[in-house]
Amino acid sequence: MPVEIPKDSWPGSVNTVTLGATGDQGGSRTSTVTIGGEQSLPFMHFENPTPHRPVIAMEVAAARPADWSAVLLEAWGSTLDDPAVWARACEDAGADLIVLQFGLKGSDDGPVSAEFAVEVVKEVMDSTGLPLVVLGPGQAEIDNSILVPIADATKGERIVLGLCEEGNYRTIVAAAMANDHLVLGKTPMDVNLAKQLNILMTDMGLPLDRIVMDPTTGALGYGIEYGYSVMERLRLAALQGDAMTQLPMLVTPGVETWKTKESKVGAGIPDEWGEWAERGVNWETLTAVALIEAGADVVVLRHPQSLVRVRAAIAELTASETA
Amino acid sequence: MALSGIQIYKMLPQTNCKECGFATCLAFAMKLAAKQAELDGCPYVTEESKAALAESATPPIRLVTLKGKAGEAKAGNEVVLFRHEKTFYNRPGVFIRVLDTEDDEVIENKVRTGSSYSVDYVGMELRIDGFAVEAASGDRTRLATVVEALRASTGLPLILVGSDPAVLSGGLDKLEGEAPLIMGADTSNWEAMADLAAGRGAALGIRGGSIEELAQLSEKIKEKGVEDLVLYPAVDSMSASLALNTQIRRLALKNFRPLGYPTIAFAAASGDQGRESLMAAQAICKYAGFVVIDTFAPELIYPLLVLRENIFTDPQKPIQVLPALYEINSPGRSDPVLVTTNFSITYFSVANEVEGAGLPAWLLVTDAEGMSVLTAWAAGKFDAESIAKAVKQFGVADKVDQKWIVLPGHTAVLSGELEEELPDWVIKVGPREAVDLPGYMRQVLN
Amino acid sequence: MSRYIATRAIRGANALVGEAEAMLEQALSEKGPDTPVAFPNTAYHLPVIFGMTGKEIAHLGELPEILVQARSLLHPTPSREHWTPYLGETLDSGMATLLAAETIEAIRYVYGLQPESMPGFELAGGTSFTSPDMNGGGNQPPNGHLNGAIDDIQLRSWGIQLVDGRMPGFAAIVGCASSNEAAVQIVRELQRRNILCFLSGNVNGHSIIDQLHEEGVELGYDTYTVPFGTDTISAIYALGFATRSALTFGGLKGGQPREILNYNKDRVFAFVLALGEVDDLKYSAAAGAINFGFPVIADTVIPQILPTGITTYEHVVSMPWNEIDGANDTEKAERLVQKCIEVRGVKVRVANVPVPVPYGSAFEGEVVRKADMRAEFGGRDSRCFEYLKMAKLDELTDGKIEVIGRGLSDVPDQGSMDMAILIEVAGRQMEQDFEPVLERQIHYFVNGASGIQHIGQRDITWIRLSTKAAEAGFDMEHFGKILHARFHSDFGAIVDKVQVTIITEPEEVEARLEEARAAYDFRNKRLADLTDTAVDEFYSCTLCQSFAPNHVCIVSPERLGLCGAYNWLDCKASFSINPTGPNQPIKLGRIIDPVRGYWEGTNAYARIGSHGVVEEVAMYSIMENPMTACGCFECIMMLIPEANGVMVVSREDTSMTPAGMTFSTLAGMAGGGIQTPGVMGVGKYYLISPKFISADGGFKRVVWMSSVLKDGMAEELKMVAEREGDAELIDRVADERSVTTVEELLPWLEENGHPALTMDPII
Structure with missing residues (x-):
């Protein structure tokens, strides 16, 4: 029986965004990462090939994380003490990108400072050739105080600076524009808020091919369904031609997963939860893969084993000859 | 063009007899229009109307129910491609596969732990739905023995997997009065399989590598009188499986009847548990009606069941947690009482922040019908009265000496009324966002 | 445009271009065409020239073509007898002035005449002038000269603050205030508001820089007051700063004059404050600034250009110092600065609420x-x-x-x-x-x-x-x-x-x-008069799309949002406050069906807002293409076909309704952004609107409603009954106290003589 395969033909597509710049391009990265460009829903190869596979970013903390799960501490060992070593280890493990996350603390437990931040960024850039996403601690004033000098000190590297939120996007966008960087906009799980921030950011003159958006997700069991549906809706809107939703999406299953009790805690929990480390990795990988199938272009992970599994899944999903 | 409830109503008897289970004919008509009811529910509908309504009133994906001795697993009746468009209705059944070539003890152990497994997730008991028994031995008697042994340990619905109808019938002999799934029919054995399924009242799985093959087989088998069908897109990679499942769902929703059945996925991946978990996760998100896995390990089953719960939550009926007084980090008599609503995400954000910061606190969760703080406040479901009621209901005053209760910042406006309701308490107004709670607790509450 | 201003600006431009040509000719012969020209520490060459022409000037020999271009922008002064339009000519002259002024300053740098020397002067904070060749080496304190051009480092630091709003704008102050005290107060007022001050120019040889210096006011980067130079020409550095802001933070490139000027008009909240007598050169420089959208405020009597055009509001405003209302210079300065802020549309932020008690x-x-x-x-x-x-x-x-x-x-x-x-x-x-x-x-x-x-x-x-x-x-x-x-x-x-x-x-x-009560009455009446036919746009509300992705509320004057929280005026105000927010105007366009309430605009919006799920929306009907709902509705209406009418159940009513379902069961049917003829979520005040399901027969169709609505809106419903011509109408409507099933409903309605029973069939 001949059956006509129902193919969607969409008028819109996702923006193509290149992260990082090599020596020839005004930066110092050994490789760049290009994301976006989708003309179909994720992995519908019978309609269109996936132009750029989803990529995996590994999170590196600028100062040794004080509150990470013991499972992660064990997995990474002493590399956690030095962000440069850690970033290198991520590259060796097969990461596509490094997300360098600053907290409120700088060196010697003092508050994070511009000098410290610039220093760490430079060390990390010396130790890895991967493109970088650099995130402030998430408090507008502190973010501005470190991201602006970082942007100045790394002009031309096409770093992704974040987080741009409604309260502080102007400063970060201005710093990105002045130094040929990209920005990451983050809005709380809402299609319209995401659009609104994108309108505001592009309104400042920042070209769409320099913005990545984080629509915010919850971890498995902790609101993943909201993030999942918001992402599906954003992607559908993008394909339908709504320019302010056509940004590639970055989401953070690692951050979300490893703050849940299921991943973080190993004692005093029900037997039905099973073995701790494997559960944590499952929690992170299931979250990541569900979000990749909802349209994520970048997933930020924490556990090295998760990197291996998610990378394998991405490879399988993007292998078009089997479709 | 789908008919509206009013258009359907015009074709119904309009007697409000209630035999369909709905209070009025209009209510039934609206459910039909939403494809959440079947026309068969109305005993008095005329043949004329039946014909006119058939197209509009049949759910595009047939509801298939597997029945065991205890419990059933339903799949189908889905009406959308994306959960946000309406909701996904029937949670895909999670089945654990055993091989009849495995040792009795291994099987027994797997089945016993699996069928008694139950995990609490926000007050819900999550369980697996049944077992798949694969007739790997090719031996009718062996299969019968294994199924019989299995039935001694569990009453959950079963799927019998094999390609020889004669072998499978041995297992079916032991499942009198049940509705298992036979998995399944292919181009070589479909007639015999169809006869077997028809004879035993079982649902029949169809195995095919392409939509054409699946559609062709389903049409032929349907002609033989078997209507409870399940499609198995038998492809290897995650990408091919995603593509086939999507195509089947899309065609079914376009009322292409030969593919209007639930699908089944086999996530087993020869010992690679990482891959198995991700295959299963994809199947849950993308359209499978039944998911079969090999590994029974709590650290895998728990996240899979939670994923299923999350994806199949009605977007308009948020998951709720039980209203109660929750303890975070073993609070003592001088620790503060934080109050919030029973919307699961609200609860989790608050609980996670406080727990993550290692700060002890009592978390009082009120019954706000699953709404977030602001929504519940706006709807009058989170007010001074309901908070005071919860304080009394859960005996909060007996648990603490220092009577400090912290309101969510967005509802600062309640503080005055709450003082009236709880005269012995000190009412504090906390931050608006959960993320600011640890800082607030450290600075203000110390 | 004032012919007077045009004449003076064009004359000033002609003179300055001539002066620049003479200087350049001399410099070329004395120094040679290969002599480098540059402002210190900038990657933007001579920034105004680079921005406007795209030319990357590096040597004296490249400047003549700039002056050729400047000259080509010059026009004859307007004839006294035959007035022709001269706005364009004046703006051209302004641009010519800027090109000439920057050329002159570049030549002065070549001669070591910039930054301008001022013996005994100390800059507060760093300086852009770091050349070791002059003034005794780079490590010396920045003494004895003014600032000259602003360097790129400072540009970035201030530019970011201007872009992100921490700094509301900058003032280019040119000339000399009426007194030293006035000068000090004006600058203090600007500093108080975090507005950056660029100082230049003089009147009869006395500059505001001298005035402030004499009064001991510290000038320099640290105090946000930058002394450029004591002549008008040095004001070009302010526009060089503006141009570089656009290049740096606007993602623009040299040679995009239109985009650069628009960027400044829209985003750089700068203005020119002309102190003291305005001569030809100041007029022409001001014309240059107007190109950037920067208005000019003068503290002397000059002709005004009030209509809006190139600038957002007025172009030139005169506010003579001695006529400003104020007891002293401080008050006068405050008024003058306030006026500047107003004319440029600078938004001032008040960070804290200044009260002696905690606030939040x-x-x-x-x-x-x-x-x-x-x-x-x-x-x-x-x-x-x-x-x-x-x-x-x-x-x-x-x-x-x-x-x-x-x-x-x-x-x-x-x-x-x-x-x-x-x-x-x-x-x-x-x-x-x-x-x-x-x-x-x-x-x-x-x-x-x-x-x-x-x-x-x-x-x-x-x-x-x-x-x-x-x-x-x-x-x-x-x-x-x-x-x-x-x-x-x-x-x-x-x-x-x-x-x-x-x-x-x-x-x-x-x-x-009494005055206030008159106003309250007026507003009430205004609301009553505000009908759907009296306006040409409705508003969308997408606040709830996070719940119901494809739902769009369309709010009209006679139909408020279904949550009851947003009426048409609220939406309108919300749009003004937040133009990219959830309330957007929907231009009605052609009316398709005034009875059911279809417009081209509302239908088009419904399609876009619902992402194609909803094709058409009838504003006034429950039976045909009714408006969708999110889930926040105050009330649900449902058709009761047996009674030829509709019922309305309130969110607060948990009892059984004649539809055989309670509010919460009905909510599942009404919500989710799906169009369900016969079911609709509404705000309760829609019940009393003359447009309440007017296509289906209006309020007379209501056969049952929750008692909480009847009681809570008794006054308003009484008026509805009168409007419908049946004072007893509300009593003829059943509620849950009398009827909870459809079987009971019919006899009850008959007994009470409900009009719906005799109306045309609703289906």
Whole structure:
């Protein structure tokens, strides 16, 4: 029986965004990462090939994380003490990108400072050739105080600076524009808020091919369904031609997963939860893969084993000859 | 063009007899229009109307129910491609596969732990739905023995997997009065399989590598009188499986009847548990009606069941947690009482922040019908009265000496009324966002 | 455009281009064409020339072509007899002036004449001038000269603050103030508002830089006051700064003059403050600034150019110093700066609410009990009302707070006093229709202060002040301070000036109360007159799309949002405040069907807003293409075909309805953004609208409604009954007290003579 395969033909597509710049391009990265460009829903190869596979970013903390799960501490060992070593280890493990996350603390437990931040960024850039996403601690004033000098000190590297939120996007966008960087906009799980921030950011003159958006997700069991549906809706809107939703999406299953009790805690929990480390990795990988199938272009992970599994899944999903 | 409830109503008897289970004919008509009811529910509908309504009133994906001795697993009746468009209705059944070539003890152990497994997730008991028994031995008697042994340990619905109808019938002999799934029919054995399924009242799985093959087989088998069908897109990679499942769902929703059945996925991946978990996760998100896995390990089953719960939550009926007084980090008599609503995400954000910061606190969760703080406040479901009621209901005053209760910042406006309701308490107004709670607790509450 | 200004600007430009040509000719012969030219420490070459022409000038020999271009922009002065349009000519002359001025400064750098030397002068903070060849080496303190051009490092630091709004704008001050004291006060006023000051120019050889220097005011990067030079030509550095802002932060490139000028007009809130006599050169430089959208405010008598065009508001405004209302230079300076801010549309932020008690939303719900009370206003023993009205911009002094009558100290402990809170607001975007929307905010704003309790609104306002707050120093004027600060911070988009008068004098309260009541009545009437046919746009509301992704509320004057929280005026105000927000205007366009309520605009919006799920929306029908719902509806309506009418159940009503379903079951059917003919979620005040399902027969179709609605809206429903011509109509509608099933409903309706039974079939 001949059956006509129902193919969607969409008028819109996702923006193509290149992260990082090599020596020839005004930066110092050994490789760049290009994301976006989708003309179909994720992995519908019978309609269109996936132009750029989803990529995996590994999170590196600028100062040794004080509150990470013991499972992660064990997995990474002493590399956690030095962000440069850690970033290198991520590259060796097969990461596509490094997300360098600053907290409120700088060196010697003092508050994070511009000098410290610039220093760490430079060390990390010396130790890895991967493109970088650099995130402030998430408090507008502190973010501005470190991201602006970082942007100045790394002009031309096409770093992704974040987080741009409604309260502080102007400063970060201005710093990105002045130094040929990209920005990451983050809005709380809402299609319209995401659009609104994108309108505001592009309104400042920042070209769409320099913005990545984080629509915010919850971890498995902790609101993943909201993030999942918001992402599906954003992607559908993008394909339908709504320019302010056509940004590639970055989401953070690692951050979300490893703050849940299921991943973080190993004692005093029900037997039905099973073995701790494997559960944590499952929690992170299931979250990541569900979000990749909802349209994520970048997933930020924490556990090295998760990197291996998610990378394998991405490879399988993007292998078009089997479709 | 789908008919509206009013258009359907015009074709119904309009007697409000209630035999369909709905209070009025209009209510039934609206459910039909939403494809959440079947026309068969109305005993008095005329043949004329039946014909006119058939197209509009049949759910595009047939509801298939597997029945065991205890419990059933339903799949189908889905009406959308994306959960946000309406909701996904029937949670895909999670089945654990055993091989009849495995040792009795291994099987027994797997089945016993699996069928008694139950995990609490926000007050819900999550369980697996049944077992798949694969007739790997090719031996009718062996299969019968294994199924019989299995039935001694569990009453959950079963799927019998094999390609020889004669072998499978041995297992079916032991499942009198049940509705298992036979998995399944292919181009070589479909007639015999169809006869077997028809004879035993079982649902029949169809195995095919392409939509054409699946559609062709389903049409032929349907002609033989078997209507409870399940499609198995038998492809290897995650990408091919995603593509086939999507195509089947899309065609079914376009009322292409030969593919209007639930699908089944086999996530087993020869010992690679990482891959198995991700295959299963994809199947849950993308359209499978039944998911079969090999590994029974709590650290895998728990996240899979939670994923299923999350994806199949009605977007308009948020998951709720039980209203109660929750303890975070073993609070003592001088620790503060934080109050919030029973919307699961609200609860989790608050609980996670406080727990993550290692700060002890009592978390009082009120019954706000699953709404977030602001929504519940706006709807009058989170007010001074309901908070005071919860304080009394859960005996909060007996648990603490220092009577400090912290309101969510967005509802600062309640503080005055709450003082009236709880005269012995000190009412504090906390931050608006959960993320600011640890800082607030450290600075203000110390 | 004033012919006078055109004449002077064109004349000034002609002269300056001539001067530049002469200087360049001399420099070329003395130094040679290969002599490098540059401003210090910038990657943007000669920035105005680079921005406007795309030319990367590096040597003297490349400058002649710039002056050729400048000359080509010159025009003859307007004829006295035959007036031709001359706005374009004047702007061209302004541009020619800028190109010539930058050429001249570049040549002066070649000769070491820039930065301008000023013996004994010390710059506060760094300097852009670091060449070791001059002034004794780079490590020496920056003494003996002015600043000259701004370097790129400072540009980035200030540019980011200008872009992100921390710095509201910059003032290019040119000339010399009427007195040293005036100069100091003007600069202080600008600094107080965080506005950057660029100083240049002179009048008869005396510069504002001299004035400030004489008064001991520190000038330099550190104090946000940059002395460029004592002639008008050095003002070019201000426009070089503006051009580089656009290049750096606007993602623009050299040779995009139009984009650079527009960027500055839209985003760089700068203005020119011309102090003292305005000569030809100043006119032509001002014309140059107007190209950037920077208006000119002069403190002398000059012709004004008030119509809007190149700049956002007025182009040239004259505000003669001696005519400014003010007791002293400080007050005059404040008014002058206020005017500058107003003309350029600079938005000033008020960071904190200046009251002696803690302030924040955490205190919104506080109750002040009688025992803790210092005084109350309103309630049983006194009168209190609040009234906000719109005024013209020039009628108000922003931040002025006046208390008329007794103060708090005159009130006995736990006593009460009459009080009127009168708020006048003015703003370019303010509309009279926004008055009630803003007035409603007073409640929240006042409540934010710890120790203050605010209840009610309009003339039933009741405010209590706690003893603790009074002890902390809270007095009557602080109500004004709160309101001033909050209206600026929350409604800055539509409010530019806020002035508050607190009246406690009983007779005055009485008099003003009448005025306020007249206004309340007027507003009520205005609301009643505000019909769907009286407007040409409705508003969308997508606030709830996070719940129901494909749902769009369309809010019209006669149909409020289904949540009951947003009416048409609210949406309109919300759009003005937040133009990219959830409330967008829907242009109605052609009316397709006035009975059911179809417009081209509403249908088109429904399609877009619902992402193609909803094709058409009938504004006035439940039976055909009814509006979808999110889930927030106050009431659900459902068709009762047996009774030839509809029922309305309130969210607060949990009992069974004749539809055989309770509110919560019905909600699943009505919500989710799916069009379900026969079911609709609505705001309860839609029930009393003349457009209430008017296509289906209107209110007479209501056969059953929750008693909570009947009781809660008794007054309003009575009026509906009268409008429908049946005073008993509401009594003919069943409710859950009498009927909970459809079987009971029919006989009940017959008994009570409900009109729906005899109306045309609804299906």
